[in-house]
Amino acid sequence: MNLSTFFDMTYGMFLLGSVKDGKPTGCIVNTAVQISNKPPLLSVSVSHNNYTNSVIKESGLASVNILAQGVSMDVIRTFGFQSGRDTDKFASVPYIQTADGLPVLEDGICGWFECKVRNTVELPEYTLFILEVFECDRLGDRVAPMTYAYYQMVKKGGVPKNAPAHTLPEEEGGRPAGPKYVCSVCGYEYDNYQGPFEFLPPDWKCPRCGAPKSAFVIKT
Amino acid sequence: MNLSTFFDMTYGMFLLGSVKDGKPTGCIVNTAVQISNKPPLLSVSVSHNNYTNSVIKESGLASVNILAQGVSMDVIRTFGFQSGRDTDKFASVPYIQTADGLPVLEDGICGWFECKVRNTVELPEYTLFILEVFECDRLGDRVAPMTYAYYQMVKKGGVPKNAPAHTLPEEEGGRPAGPKYVCSVCGYEYDNYQGPFEFLPPDWKCPRCGAPKSAFVIKT
Numbered sequence: 001m002n003l004s005t006f007f008d009m010t011y012g013m014f015l016l017g018s019v020k021d022g023k024p025t026g027c028i029v030n031t032a033v034q035i036s037n038k039p040p041l042l043s044v045s046v047s048h049n050n051y052t053n054s055v056i057k058e059s060g061l062a063s064v065n066i067l068a069q070g071v072s073m074d075v076i077r078t079f080g081f082q083s084g085r086d087t088d089k090f091a092s093v094p095y096i097q098t099a100d101g102l103p104v105l106e107d108g109i110c111g112w113f114e115c116k117v118r119n120t121v122e123l124p125e126y127t128l129f130i131l132e133v134f135e136c137d138r139l140g141d142r143v144a145p146m147t148y149a150y151y152q153m154v155k156k157g158g159v160p161k162n163a164p165a166h167t168l169p170e171e172e173g174g175r176p177a178g179p180k181y182v183c184s185v186c187g188y189e190y191d192n193y194q195g196p197f198e199f200l201p202p203d204w205k206c207p208r209c210g211a212p213k214s215a216f217v218i219k220t
Numbered sequence: 221m222n223l224s225t226f227f228d229m230t231y232g233m234f235l236l237g238s239v240k241d242g243k244p245t246g247c248i249v250n251t252a253v254q255i256s257n258k259p260p261l262l263s264v265s266v267s268h269n270n271y272t273n274s275v276i277k278e279s280g281l282a283s284v285n286i287l288a289q290g291v292s293m294d295v296i297r298t299f300g301f302q303s304g305r306d307t308d309k310f311a312s313v314p315y316i317q318t319a320d321g322l323p324v325l326e327d328g329i330c331g332w333f334e335c336k337v338r339n340t341v342e343l344p345e346y347t348l349f350i351l352e353v354f355e356c357d358r359l360g361d362r363v364a365p366m367t368y369a370y371y372q373m374v375k376k377g378g379v380p381k382n383a384p385a386h387t388l389p390e391e392e393g394g395r396p397a398g399p400k401y402v403c404s405v406c407g408y409e410y411d412n413y414q415g416p417f418e419f420l421p422p423d424w425k426c427p428r429c430g431a432p433k434s435a436f437v438i439k440t
Binding site: 148 | 221222223224225226228229230231232233251252253254255256257258259260261263265286330331332333339341343344345346348350353354355356357358365367368
């Protein structure tokens with residue numbers, strides 16, 4: 001099996017929230033997907049190690065916040081790389097709580113869903129939650145959603161240790177991969193770890209000298 | 221509920237295949253997602269009305285082909301808007317069959333997975349298949365995966381009637397939405413049906429006169 005095949009799957013980025021004793025908690029997931037139109041259902045896979053997993057099971061409730069491209073990286077660092085067991089993740093982030101106490105971010109999102117758990121499927125390391133949406137809305141301003149590819153390539157984000165996404169060492173087909181690209185102006189070598197050079201957006205610039213993407217050549 | 225919130229969810233595009241009596245069949249889905257790393261599991265939601273649904277249940281096997289941005293629109297039309305009950309969808313498409321008979325496209329894809337059904341969750345109109353990957357590979361050339369947003373905005377694709385994705389009439393918040401943009405050169409009015417103007421790629425051009433995206437102004 002060439003496990004790097006999983007790298008070409010497309011995902012959004014979400015803050016999955018829940019509530020325990022009135023106190024909100026949450027984590028970053030990339031696995032939320034609509035699985036039914038009538039009724040409106042989402043599924044999301046969450047590691048057994050995530051505190052949010054147990055809180056969703058206890059409350060039977062979850063919010064799904066669709067992260068926007070412009071979301072602060074602090075939000076991803078706070079919710080993706082710390083545990084709600086040890087930290088009040090919401091201490092430094094503007095949010096509101098719905099009537100059910102579910103957390104909804106005030107900005108950095110395209111929209112949000114309030115959901116109740118319809119059923120769960122236990123997998124060896126993850127729980128697949130099937131969530132029924134009972135309320136949802138978009139923020140007033142139309143902004144582009146953040147994709148997992150954008151997060152990895154443009155925002156240079158890492159992979160939380162509990163994520164179901166594959167990560168591989170280079171020698172087993174992980175990032176970096178493909179040819180090396182080098183800036184013909186300043187000699188900066190593009191670090192493929194952020195994704196293949198070819199997939200970078202057209203307005204990407206050399207992080208050292210600011211030369212345009214077109215100034216890069218394949219290293220021979 | 222503002223059901224247009226679902227429009228900001230991010231998806232890839234996939235050809236989901238299966239096999240009956242040695243004969244391959246398949247359909248287009250946008251709901252395939254990795255839900256576990258160890259073991260490698262995918263989930264995918266398929267309408268009860270899809271012929272591929274019953275064939276996967278009978279065979280216990282499925283292939284997931286990750287469609288690339290460059291995939292021919294004929295592939296999407298053939299597999300997304302016809303039924304395998306009536307048509308040999310593979311008649312005009314280059315493909316191979318794996319040892320288990322599962323169809324893998326020869327081009328237009330980033331990579332493919334061979335899977336066996338691990339379990340199924342029945343929903344009112346859909347089956348959620350949980351698939352265990354037992355073989356997978358990428359094609360030699362690295363190409364960008366097609367996202368559902370790219371398909372709708374750039375390729376101007378429609379939504380198959382059995383898809384779990386939400387579609388709404390304009391008066392209920394569906395596409396078209398947002399301000400109207402008009403070409404300042406030729407007067408062409410951008411049809412928001414293909415997605416919000418703001419999300420079109422920077423190199424998008426007026427389909428009538430070829431003027432750049434920057435030549436468009438908001439219609440007052």
